[in-house]
Amino acid sequence: MTDGKPALRVALLGCGVVGSQVVRLLGEQADDLAARIGAPLELAGVAVRRLGRRRDTEIDPALLTTDAEGLVTRDDVDIVVEVIGGIEPARSLILAAMSRGKSVVTANKALLAEDGATIHAAARENGADLYFEASVAGAIPLLRPLRESMAGDHVHRVLGIVNGTTNYILDKMDSTGASFTDALEEAQALGYAEADPTADVEGFDAAAKAAILAGIAFHSRVTAADVHREGITEITATDVASAKGMGYVIKLLAICARSDDGGSIGVRVHPAMIPRTHPLAGVREAYNAVFVEAQSAGRLMFYGAGAGGAPTASAVLGDIVAVARNRIAKTRGPEESTYADLKVHPMGDTITRYHVSLDVADKPGVLAKVAEVFSTHDVSIQTVRQEGRGDDAQLVLVTHRANDAALSATIEDLQDLDIVRAVASVMRVEGDDTP
Numbered sequence: 001m002t003d004g005k006p007a008l009r010v011a012l013l014g015c016g017v018v019g020s021q022v023v024r025l026l027g028e029q030a031d032d033l034a035a036r037i038g039a040p041l042e043l044a045g046v047a048v049r050r051l052g053r054r055r056d057t058e059i060d061p062a063l064l065t066t067d068a069e070g071l072v073t074r075d076d077v078d079i080v081v082e083v084i085g086g087i088e089p090a091r092s093l094i095l096a097a098m099s100r101g102k103s104v105v106t107a108n109k110a111l112l113a114e115d116g117a118t119i120h121a122a123a124r125e126n127g128a129d130l131y132f133e134a135s136v137a138g139a140i141p142l143l144r145p146l147r148e149s150m151a152g153d154h155v156h157r158v159l160g161i162v163n164g165t166t167n168y169i170l171d172k173m174d175s176t177g178a179s180f181t182d183a184l185e186e187a188q189a190l191g192y193a194e195a196d197p198t199a200d201v202e203g204f205d206a207a208a209k210a211a212i213l214a215g216i217a218f219h220s221r222v223t224a225a226d227v228h229r230e231g232i233t234e235i236t237a238t239d240v241a242s243a244k245g246m247g248y249v250i251k252l253l254a255i256c257a258r259s260d261d262g263g264s265i266g267v268r269v270h271p272a273m274i275p276r277t278h279p280l281a282g283v284r285e286a287y288n289a290v291f292v293e294a295q296s297a298g299r300l301m302f303y304g305a306g307a308g309g310a311p312t313a314s315a316v317l318g319d320i321v322a323v324a325r326n327r328i329a330k331t332r333g334p335e336e337s338t339y340a341d342l343k344v345h346p347m348g349d350t351i352t353r354y355h356v357s358l359d360v361a362d363k364p365g366v367l368a369k370v371a372e373v374f375s376t377h378d379v380s381i382q383t384v385r386q387e388g389r390g391d392d393a394q395l396v397l398v399t400h401r402a403n404d405a406a407l408s409a410t411i412e413d414l415q416d417l418d419i420v421r422a423v424a425s426v427m428r429v430e431g432d433d434t435p
């Protein structure tokens with residue numbers, strides 16, 4: 001089937017959770033891959049940090065090297081797969097590979113979100129392919145559909161759950177009533193959360209993915225620094241229970257949306273309450289799901305495993321096949337598209353809704369004073385109810401849509417009211433069509 005075509009030679013950088021599964025699949029599926037590509041794939045070498053380490057997959061020791069730079073610049077390498085992660089040395093290695101015309105496949109969201117401009121420019125200047133499906137939502141085909149299948153449509157909004165670890169934690173808190181700390185420990189015991197869980201629980205991982213998604217969806221350059229980011233560490237069991245009581249569930253969402261006038265985009269990652277009837281509410285455990293809303297396509301939903309060695313390697317393998325086919329056809333995949341050049345507007349200009357719980361004194365006139373603060377900022381209240389009485393009273397308010405800046409100024413003023421003992425919780429509400 002491959003007509004004796006010479007093999008395409010693959011250099012793998014990094015052999016951890018994802019890399020070891022890439023090695024396994026390249027071996028196990030060699031015949032099918034060759035048939036699909038029209039030429040066999042051959043592993044030219046695997047760059048690792050330490051030679052002697054025990055690995056999940058058996059690798060011919062002769063393929064291992066600690067000289068990643070030497071490997072990517074070898075003449076007999078056609079395709080470089082970067083699954084080391086982080087900014088350096090990943091960036092220098094990718095640039096070195098591209099400068100020699102090699103095709104690059106990477107899963108590195110951190111690098112693409114921080115300095116995608118440099119990597120994409122190098123791909124363009126050297127006529128090299130750059131594929132990165134695994135960088136966002138692991139196995140779920142999402143970037144290729146956005147870059148290619150939807151290239152003829154006009155995307156309004158991308159909204160989703162793009163971090164499995166935090167979804168697992170929030171799901172446990174919701175289903176068992178666990179505290180954040182207990183749910184995090186469970187996620188760590190199961191291998192979802194890393195020993196240092198900061199990138200996940202503080203929303204950095206999701207923010208990098210949001211930047212990549214927004215850039216592709218809106219044909220603009222978006223970096224991690226442009227993304228408004230809030231993590232889930234402050235969410236309490238009480239927040240989760242009270243959301244549940246009102247028919248909501250708390251999820252960490254990534255939201256990339258055009259402004260109402262279409263002149264700018266908002267890109268944000270933060271926890272939000274969504275109705276339990278919303279399709280994203282049913283995304284349990286460590287799964288990911290992303291909605292794309294486009295002018296002609298309408299609403300599309302992408303769902304599946306956003307992390308894990310084998311699922312992520314599936315996306316990497318798909319990219320390897322794509323770049324291999326391109327090499328054989330002497331063509332290239334699509335370049336980065338940033339022609340629309342939309343700017344990211346500040347979070348304060350984003351239109352959101354708030355759910356607010358206030359510990360208040362239960363006496364006449366309190367509600368009127370609270371309502372006055374909202375009206376001063378032109379924020380309209382949708383519902384208000386009181387829970388408890390006397391010294392234990394709580395006012396729970398849900399607003400209509402307003403500027404996030406007006407909503408957060410309202411909260412600041414409420415904090416200063418002497419009748420408000422504490423602002424017990426503030427959470428944005430998403431996913432219902434309330435104006």
Ligand SMILES: NC(=O)c1ccc[n+]([C@@H]2O[C@H](COP(=O)([O-])OP(=O)(O)OC[C@H]3O[C@@H](n4cnc5c(N)ncnc54)[C@H](O)[C@@H]3O)[C@@H](O)[C@H]2O)c1
Nearest residue numbers: 014015016017018047048049083084085107108307308312
């Ligand atoms: N694990 C997942 O579920 C997942 C999902 C999507 C994307 N990703 C991305 O895939 C990439 C790899 O993630 P991972 O989970 O496999 O990480 P990992 O830490 O398990 O593997 C990275 C490997 O790279 C090696 N390494 C570090 N510096 C090196 C160097 N200079 N030369 C050679 N090897 C070096 C490390 O020793 C390690 O084995 C990251 O960019 C990550 O964001 C991972």
Ligand SMILES: N[C@@H](CCO)C(=O)O
Nearest residue numbers: 162163164165306307
């Ligand atoms: N740590 C990420 C997986 C890698 O993108 C997650 O929990 O979804």
Ligand code: NA
Nearest residue numbers: 133136138140
């Ligand atoms: Na993906």
